[in-house]
Amino acid sequence: MIKPHAYNNFGKIIDAIYQNGFEINKLKMSKFNNNSAAGFYAEHVGKGFYPNLSALMTSDVCVGLELVANDAVAKWREVIGPTNSTVAKSQAPNSIRAKFGVD
Secondary structure, three states, X not given: OEOHHHHHHHXXXXXXXXXXXXXXXXXXEEEOOHHHHHHHOHHHOOOOOHHXXXXXXXXXXXXXXEEEOXXXXXXXXXXXXXXOHXXXXXXXXXOHHHXXXXX
């Protein structure tokens, strides 16, 4: 998923996806509201960081992608990098999160 803070880099992220051997099977642009964000992130509702996450996810459009590649999940985790973008910048500087992520 390309989140609202990275939407302006949509083209660069799509390029990175293709450059790393993925095909895009489906793509959907949508906007979360408070209820849909709570459903999507149900395991995080009530945690300290959830209000900021919800605010981010409802701030603008998101782009959901279905990616296809051999061993896609493991490959995607490598391409996207560590969850924390600060860690990604030091441990995986060429990852998508290092280039376009925020915390």
